[in-house]
Amino acid sequence: MNRSAESGGGEGPVVLPERAASLVELLRRHAARTEEQRRVAEENIAALDEAGLFGITVPRRFGGHQASVRTLVEVGAELGRGCGSTAWTTSLINVSGWVIGLFPERAQREVYEANLRARACAALPPHGTSTPADGGQVITGRWGFASGCLHAEWALLGVSITDAGGERPDQGLALVPMNQLKIEETWHVAGMCGTGSNTLIAHDVFVPAHRILSVTGAKQGRYPTEFRDEVLYRAAFVPTLALSLAGPLLGLARGGMELVRASLARGRGISHTFYEQARQAPSTQMQCAEAAQLIDTATLHLMRAADDVDNCAARGQCMPLLDRARVRMDIATVARSSREALDILLTVHGAKSFADGNPLQRIWRDQETGSRHALINPAIATEIYGRALLGIGDQVSPLI
Structure with a gap:
């Protein structure tokens, strides 16, 4: 697919998450091999490249989509349903492309003129x-x-x-x-x-x-790019970097919910009880509802944070400290809520969740690992936000 042919107009923000969703089953098929080989399966890389999903943040001047931060996190969340490692890699390659868009044009040309699909x-x-x-x-x-x-x-x-x-x-x-x-x-x-x-x-x-x-x-919002009219490259620095980590975490929780619901639909029972179908048990129903609500909570906070960053960039404003601190808190909420949702789903699914051949244990391990990234740390994010709310000038991190 020719990326330059799809970069015009306003179709990118809508179509790109749909393209990501269409690759979920492919990513699921290759997830075990991706883990075993400790690198994303080449079939995944080729499909992502063909779909233009490595060009989300590449300037249109070089054939990219130059989409929004919201699109970046939506694509990450879709891919995360299929494979956490692939989603994480894709999201971080894209946010690296966004950072390149902040550089002077000379540097950008050195990256893309020889290879429009450079990563x-x-x-x-x-x-x-x-x-x-x-x-x-x-x-x-x-x-x-x-x-x-x-x-x-x-x-x-x-x-x-x-x-x-x-x-x-x-x-x-x-x-x-x-x-x-x-x-x-x-x-x-x-x-x-x-x-x-x-x-x-x-x-x-x-x-x-x-x-x-x-x-x-x-x-401080000072970027050396000469193209001041390109809204994407006015987005707040640390919030955008941190948001790129959050989409895959939400996607992992969504993928876990899909697997558990599919298992329950097949009519399995609950061992050592009289329930022949686990889905008929009030405890199962309540736990699934609670997990779904936690995933919804993660979704709402993630999309609010991405929209805040996009809207501020569209206004040409440097994002205020309090808003940046809230983005860090929103991302921490995504991590915490997604982890809690998966914990409940593992309980619903039972001890077989941890069988080597069960994809749920890989999803759980990916979630537990990815959500411990230093930029996500919920305790630190809470402290940052609390200090900002109370007007305390001394912060605990330079990355806000």
């Missing part, structure tokens, strides 16, 4: 060091948890920027071709195994200045 991954913590060089910085470091690096041509790497005097006045994101980096296989985990979130290594890699984004400026 990027990101490792944001400043685990790299730099030394100033003529026209840029020379970086060295190791960056773990680089989700999607096995399917990317570029990487965004967090570095401490060093000036000529040896001071470190800023933190940056360096945009580096993957062929200048080494991948070390370090991703051996209990859940989200298929994301291939390995470690990237750079040793004395030169990065020109136009391919280094100031994180300090970005957090």
